[in-house]
Amino acid sequence: MMMQPGTYFYHGHYGMQRSAGLYGSLIVDMADGEKEPFHYDAEFNLLLSDWWHKSVHEQEVGLSSNPFRWIGEPQSLLINGRGQYNCSLAAKFSNSSISQCKFEGNEKCAPPVLKVRPNKTYRLRIASTTALASLNLAIEGHKMVVVEADGNHVQPFAVNDLDIYSGESYSVLLKTDQNPYKNYWVSIGVRGRDPKTNQALTLLSYSATPASKLPATQPPVTPRWDDYNHSKAFTKSIYALMGSPQPPKTYNRRIILLNTQNRLNGFVKWAINNVSLVLPSTPYLGSIKFGLNNAFDQKTPPDNYDSSYDIMKPAPNQNTTQGSGVYSITLNTTVDVILQNANALAKDVSEIHPWHLHGHDFWVLGYGEGKFKDGDEKTFNLKNPPLRNTAVIFPFGWTALRFVADNPGVWAFHCHIEPHLHMGMGVIFAQGVHRVGQIPKQALACGLTGNKQN
Ligand SMILES: O=C1O[C@H]([C@@H](O)CO)C(O)=C1O
CATH class of the missing domain: 2.60.40.420 (Cupredoxins -  blue copper proteins)
Known part of the structure; x- marks a missing residue:
């Protein structure tokens, strides 16, 4: 089968294997000699997911029981399989009842830091394989230009934050044109359901600034979970790039x-x-x-x-x-x-x-x-x-x-x-x-x- 270049992921589809963690990224590169219709200097790959403490078996049994037992909201949001539970990178900004995570570097649970050089263009490949959560991603002080959705090129458009639902993938372009002596929050929060889960956070860290220097600013605040107009405005801004295949004019x-x-x-x-x-x-x-x-x-x-x-x-x-x-x-x-x-x-x-x-x-x-x-x-x-x-x-x-x-x-x-x-x-x-x-x-x-x- 010919694979269309783009950002994808794979996962188990038997029972609730995906919730149990059976998934990974699948990136299809352009064929030799072919070029994307946009330029970038380097790329990062962020696969987003959510995580429960209750085993998937127990979740399945609850869903198939009478009385019904719902799985509830996730305990953590994960970036490339990593996240924190009872501490938050941004605890001191978001919720005083949770403690600030203390990272020394290289911890297994620490999220991947996006280390960037100034005045470059980065492609962020973002995919969501969450079991439940609809997500919103924002990067402090930086706009993102959406160029790909589910492996297809779209008419580029700029956003401050991006909604992503389970099963979807996007590529966005990010210009590192801000003060290189600072780091910036990358924040991911829950949309569409009353969130009971801490934001997932990581850093966009410029090469001149050590990753250990946390921003003094508040991480971007996820739009209210039930602000559907915000979600609709984003979703309805997505159009195919000119020259993409058009649909048949009628249906059978x-x-x-x-x-x-x-x-x-x-x-x-x-x-x-x-x-x-x-x-x-x-x-x-x-x-x-x-x-x-x-x-x-x-x-x-x-x-x-x-x-x-x-x-x-x-x-x-x-x-x-x-x-x-x-x-x-x-x-x-x-x-x-x-x-x-x-x-x-x-x-x-x-x-x-x-x-x-x-x-x-x-x-x-x-x-x-x-x-x-x-x-x-x-x-x-x-x-x-x-x-x-x-x-x-x-x-x-x-x-x-x-x-x-x-x-x-x-x-x-x-x-x-x-x-x-x-x-x-x-x-x-x-x-x-x-x-x-x-x-x-x-x-x-x-x-x-x-x-x-x-
Ligand atoms: O399928 C679901 O079940 C619960 C609730 O409707 C009943 O507990 C919920 O939030 C779902 O999305």
Whole structure:
């Protein structure tokens, strides 16, 4: 497979392996002789994540229990797998009840310091593999120019801070044009949920200044967690770089996916068009290729939801069904997906969900408030929508995506919040499976395909 140059990461996808720490960065460089459409002198790579003290096993058991036990907010935010718990680099500025971390240098938990030379341009590659947290990153005294999103070039734009949701990646350019005799805070905080987690902090440290010299200033303050206008303003500033592939002008099939939080015999679930995803024990690819119809439930999930459903209120009937969630898509057709957010179980609550598609990029055609309705497609951006593989839905809103089903296989499309996927928040797109060649033996090893050859 041809890999598109850019900033990516990999992770385990079985159970909640990603929450347990099974992930890493994956950077694809430009081919020899090819150049990025922007210049930089050096780069840093920041993979962001969140961390709980409770084991992932205990988290999974809690989520699958009746009564339901939610995982709560993370104990730490991590930068390249490193973070602090009961001390903070910036304790004296942020919260007097926590103590200031004392670093001697080279501690395992110490975050990586970004050591820079003055008057250079640095590329920061930033990716988020958090289990839950939506994040905001800011660098004291420095603007960032966004140039890449999920491996695709975007129209450069300058920001003071950047929102990043689980599953996403960005590259930003940073000019080291400030006083080189000072160090500057790099701060990461939680967005979209009432944060109970300390900021993650590290330093942008100019070569003339030792990293041990902490700034005397307050680290950048993360925008209020529920200031969604701030998040929307950032998200809606992202456009494809001129010359990027444009979307087809029309679609063959439109699938509207209602996102709801539900109950099932007292268990708490998430469901899409009232189907809560349960992954079968036989992997889909082999069972579909070999026509093993009893390997998973063959019921086709609906392409839409009941038009009388009031997305602004808790559902009158909170029950959901469960299923294998497989949408069969005709190969090489254009599919529009409208992700429709709604009120969760509790009154006046609707959360952010970053949706991630395997096997494809999609164009993000637009966002809207309330319920998607006929005529809203007139607001779609068909000229320069960004190509991405992850896009958020905001509380009580919708997000419209378009993709061409040109990659034979079986692909998950799911909320990238790990506990939400575990609770059923995803669907499956199957396309052109007869065109898939040899399936690796390991991918047939379990369930009904256990002794299949192909
Ligand atoms: O899926 C979730 O469950 C909890 C809460 O809704 C019920 O405890 C929460 O904050 C989620 O995101």
